[in-house]
Amino acid sequence: MSHGHPRLLVIGENVMDLLPAGEDGGLLRAAPGGGPANTAVAASRLGVPTRLLARIGSDGFGDRIRRRLLAEGLDPDGLLAAEEPSALALASLGPDGSARYDFRMDDAADWRWRAGELPDELEPGVRALHAASIALFRDPGATLIESMLRREHGRGGVTITLDPNIRHEVIGDPASARALALRHAAQAHVVKASDEDLAFLYPDLAPREAVRSLAALGPALVVATLGGNGAFAVCHGREVAVPAPEVEVVDTVGAGDSFMGALLYWLDRADLLGDGPRARLATLTADDVEDLLRFAARAAAYTVTREGADPPTIAQVEVRQAGGA
Numbered sequence: 001m002s003h004g005h006p007r008l009l010v011i012g013e014n015v016m017d018l019l020p021a022g023e024d025g026g027l028l029r030a031a032p033g034g035g036p037a038n039t040a041v042a043a044s045r046l047g048v049p050t051r052l053l054a055r056i057g058s059d060g061f062g063d064r065i066r067r068r069l070l071a072e073g074l075d076p077d078g079l080l081a082a083e084e085p086s087a088l089a090l091a092s093l094g095p096d097g098s099a100r101y102d103f104r105m106d107d108a109a110d111w112r113w114r115a116g117e118l119p120d121e122l123e124p125g126v127r128a129l130h131a132a133s134i135a136l137f138r139d140p141g142a143t144l145i146e147s148m149l150r151r152e153h154g155r156g157g158v159t160i161t162l163d164p165n166i167r168h169e170v171i172g173d174p175a176s177a178r179a180l181a182l183r184h185a186a187q188a189h190v191v192k193a194s195d196e197d198l199a200f201l202y203p204d205l206a207p208r209e210a211v212r213s214l215a216a217l218g219p220a221l222v223v224a225t226l227g228g229n230g231a232f233a234v235c236h237g238r239e240v241a242v243p244a245p246e247v248e249v250v251d252t253v254g255a256g257d258s259f260m261g262a263l264l265y266w267l268d269r270a271d272l273l274g275d276g277p278r279a280r281l282a283t284l285t286a287d288d289v290e291d292l293l294r295f296a297a298r299a300a301a302y303t304v305t306r307e308g309a310d311p312p313t314i315a316q317v318e319v320r321q322a323g324g325a
Contacts, residue, residue, distance in 0.1 A: 006051035006075045007127045007273070008043055008264060009158075011118075011145060012036025012135040013110035014054055014069075015087045016061040017101075030061070032068040034087070034110075035133040035165045035257050041072045042261025042299065042311035048268050051075035053118065055109040055141075057086030062109070080117060082109035087134075096249065103170045110134070113141035118148055122158060127273040128264060132163040136184060137171035146184065153187040159267070159277040162188035162219075163260050166200045174200070186217045189277040190267070192260050195226045208232055208239075220281035223293065225259055225300070231293045236282060240289040245301040255300040258311040262299035265314075266292045 015034035021027040040052040052074050056062045058081070065086060070076055087108035089101040105111075111134070122129065129152055136142055153160055164181045171177040178201055185191050191214055193201070198210035205213060207224055215222045215234040223233045230243040267273050270288070272280045284292075295317065302312040 005123075005125045006049050006078075007125060007268060008040075008048050008050045008130065009053060009078070009122065009126055009128070010036050010040040010043070010050060010130045010132070011053040011148070012039075012132045013087055013108075014056065014065045015089045015103075015105070015110075015134075016065065018088060018090045020091070020093060028090075030064070032061075032065045033089070035163065036130070036135065037065070037069065038257035038311070039130065039132060039163065039260045039264070040074055041069070042258045043264045044073050044261075045311055046262060046265040046299075046314050046317070048261075048265050049075070051078040053078040053080075055080045055082040055084075055112060055117070057109040058083050059085045061086035061088070082112060084109035084112055086110075101167070101169075103167065105134070105138075105170060111138035111141040113144045115144070118144055122152065126158055127268065128159040128161055130161040130163070130260070130264060131184070132260070133165035134167055134170055136164065137177050137180060142180070146180070149184060149187045156277065157275045159190060159273040159280070160188045161190040161192070161260075161264065163192045163256070164197050164201070165194070165256065166197045168200065182217060185214055185219060188219050189281060190221045190223075190263075191219045192223045192225065192256075192263060194256055195224065195229075198224060220278050221284065221289070223263065223296075225256055231259075231297055233289050233293055235284050235286075235289050238286045238289065240286055240293060242290060242293040242297060245297055247301045258302070259296045259300040261311060262296040262317070263292060266295050 013034045014037040017031045017033040018028045021029035040050050044050045056066050056079050087105035087110050089103050091099050091101050162184055195207050198207050202210035211222050211224045211234050221235045225231050228244050232241045298317050
């Protein structure tokens, strides 16, 4: 299912999710996940040639993670075999299908990047670099990732996209993490944040004010996912909101990641990723942003009707569109 040389690089973690199984939830089912990995899979399923830059653990969970990524057509060249174990997350589901996680990851491979393991330059053909979630915050890897983002922002050859996907329990001191996330946002051209992310980054602001504050840091496009309240974006001062599609929620695992993967696909299809990123994104009209938000919301809506992180193909998004969602 490989799509050829990568146009999208995603950097971040894999996490083995231990999910409730059985009628009473007393059993556990192991499912490979992790926000950045889910986003890479989501983009690949939609047809974007994608490489995940990730350190893969040395245990049996790592073997399953690698098999998943290869089966989804991700470029294998970004997958580094690491000595450390895989990150784990014990998930519990609320009555509304929302997921909460208890993380086991102090010694995990995913944040142990070393000098020389990340590429010194991006190969020709790469149009976007997407960074996300826990790997942005846990050293020693976080420092190397930040340096890579700053370097590529300065070069101006690719679109930098960001999904902070804040996990309070595992990113250290909140004030330091908040400052780091805002530095990342200033290096990005596109930022996607959930309502929970916004509440962490700007605890005193309402969601839309928080989006405006993120946009003021420099990104050309900031998109917020607001759960049942839909999505909201600020793009070069223009503001666009769309409602959430009405669906029966099974669980919300991977919904935001599917949204992000779909957003990247839409921008790639519209030739809005690549060199001169701000100039490309400056061509977005309010109608374009609305189309982008509706497309990504349909992808997320498909995912919440499925168990676990199971993003759609382009045909499945189009079926949902035809159904009026």
